[in-house]
Amino acid sequence: MMQIMGMRQKDTRSIGELTAPELEGETVKAEGAVHRVRNMGEIVFVVLRQAEGLLQTVFDKKSFEEAGDVREGCTIRVEGVLRREERAPHGVEIAVTAAEILSVSAGPLPLPIDKWKMGASLEARLDHRAVSLRNVRERARFRIQEGIVRGFRDFLYSQGFTEIHTPKIGAKGAEGGANIFKLSYFHRPAVLAQSPQFYKQMMVGVFDRVFETGPVFRAEKHNTRRHLNEYTSLDFEMGYIDGMEDVMGMETEMLRYVMGLLKREYGREVELLGIGVPEIASIPALRFDEAKRLVSETYGRPARAPFDLEPEEESLIGTYAKEKFGSDFVFITHYPSKKRPFYAMDDPEDSRYTLSFDLLYKGLEITTGGQRIHDYRMLMDKMEARGMTDEGMEGYLEAFRCGMPPHGGLGIGLERLTVQLLGEDNVREGCLFPRDMGRLTP
């Protein structure tokens, strides 16, 4: 019998620890993956990759030979003297006196991950994802992504939201339509959740304010730079609102918090990637029809689809918001009712429009949200007018029959928000393992 007390103290050091001034001249130990080997004959530079960055170690000929077959992809443990070296990453290096190979690689790497820019196509980087992400810039993007999700949650915790986990296998899709993955669930027809919409609304009746961060599935037959068939959705839903402006205000404040967190806690990655983290003083909001007209008038682009914003229109609205208001973000409100789901609250002043919104970031839709219908009769009437059946929705509708507060919420596409912040132009760059029409592996 053994007793597990807790974490065992390691005698190896991280880069953060090694850069402390008092360690200069001391004998230290460190571990890492061999990122690059530069053999100069008498001395050999071995750059190690750790979670925090790169660490230069210097072997003399003898210690390098004694260590064995140290090559790219191996992981090793070194012991040596820490010294200042301005030309090394983080300004330090270890003059190795002894090294031990912890694990070996079995072949050459398919991509030059030690390059600042790998020069490989997106397809090649996705095909070899477990390797391409070892490039320090590639992986840094997902540290930024972590910061976004962490900030989203921490801000909402602070505002009295409760985190929920809702099922991804269900009987009916929340958004309807054909874009649903189907599966057999113990010989019963089932679908994968397009969004946690029904569940988060039901849970507003329980916790008043809820959020979820999790996967959603869309069987859309679009293979564009903006679409993924599985993505991470950041959802919240809040009760006792006076209007959709409360939801928009909560999102504005959340984004401001996230950007602050990125600057405070993810400065290393922000700098590495050269990200311009936006200051969010306020976010302008334009009505759908107003935005459509402005784009048409300002940029001479005739509006074609009357009930939708085409991608090019969204892009131009983003340009307009930047030029006119100095804002990377712009809300578009009052989308046409016929293009919004049945649960969207129609504008009482003009029922052709809804009290709903999108948020565009640098001209790309990253959020859809709005006020929802909370009244049972109104909801049933709207479903009936659309010729919908309530099959598989009994639990959702019961929540409304038993009373629901006025409420609204939104869903944010995490990968889209990530790539817009990064300044990348393909949503796949913001996803560790993208799923699209052509890609099911790795």
Place this chain on the structure above:
Amino acid sequence: MMQIMGMRQKDTRSIGELTAPELEGETVKAEGAVHRVRNMGEIVFVVLRQAEGLLQTVFDKKSFEEAGDVREGCTIRVEGVLRREERAPHGVEIAVTAAEILSVSAGPLPLPIDKWKMGASLEARLDHRAVSLRNVRERARFRIQEGIVRGFRDFLYSQGFTEIHTPKIGAKGAEGGANIFKLSYFHRPAVLAQSPQFYKQMMVGVFDRVFETGPVFRAEKHNTRRHLNEYTSLDFEMGYIDGMEDVMGMETEMLRYVMGLLKREYGREVELLGIGVPEIASIPALRFDEAKRLVSETYGRPARAPFDLEPEEESLIGTYAKEKFGSDFVFITHYPSKKRPFYAMDDPEDSRYTLSFDLLYKGLEITTGGQRIHDYRMLMDKMEARGMTDEGMEGYLEAFRCGMPPHGGLGIGLERLTVQLLGEDNVREGCLFPRDMGRLTP
């Protein structure tokens, strides 16, 4: 054009605000769902439900009649004078001077949610989930669950882990076997992830330490009190370990942190539910064969399945750990190799066993983990010995071919951990919307 600045300040108060002493005698506003109405003729007690708990409001006959049809399930906004009332929840009540109905309910509630114990069967509570969770004790369980997940993440952030989001649709299951949900992905065969196993291992080669909190899917044909077909898995994986004890130590310390967080931040729910939050000084660890023998000898129960622990054996091991070591938790280590997946590291001292473990909590397995094979040749040899094909696993295997640090990790069943902490005996009590062989809705 409108500018969204941030959150709008509400003039209504939460229970937390209303219990501040300086508000006594002041006119205040509050909102909530009508949880219970007790009409005494001259005065009417209307108890409101908010996220934080219950709030008593008192109407006189006139103000109640003027308010309209205030009944259970409506949501209302009240204005009135705050006063001390020791018999009311939280020691305060509002003497209402004006009230406004925000939303109405359309029918009676199917369950007596205002009762301390609803007296409804689990099936009835799950059938009417959006309503049964409005019971303050039912919903409190999921605040505790929030605390567990939050503590898991916050602790791992502090230890240099990176949060990842990995795909739930893939080409091949990590655990293999028949318990896989299949679907058609644009006319290609695909499966739902049984665990993020492959991906979190691949990401150890990138970030050194990673975690994920997300859904996993198991098509197990077990309809027991311990099984769900979709559950939330708390997974972490860490590189540069010296042995599985590092993983067990990290889990021990994480659980200690979680229990501390629950006491600090979720005291209201801990008290409401009467939870005995365990103090975790250390966690005893027994070898699989030793645990089997001890149970057989101590409780006179003959061991039947030689390579597995039967549920009753796990339960008795839990009893043994409590009696002998005073611990609700006990690690079982060195599971037989033939019952562990191919990626488990065999014990170099006896390859019939693995360097793997389960964690039992009050006699129920809540965690499976261990050290993994990191060497490419060893991994390929073990796959070959098991007659496995590498189809659909190319990306996983490439990570090893290009070198992986020694590593290990674990997965925790969130719902199981929740119900064991709550002292409930069915895992469905720890899931908002359980999915089992018979249940696909709500």
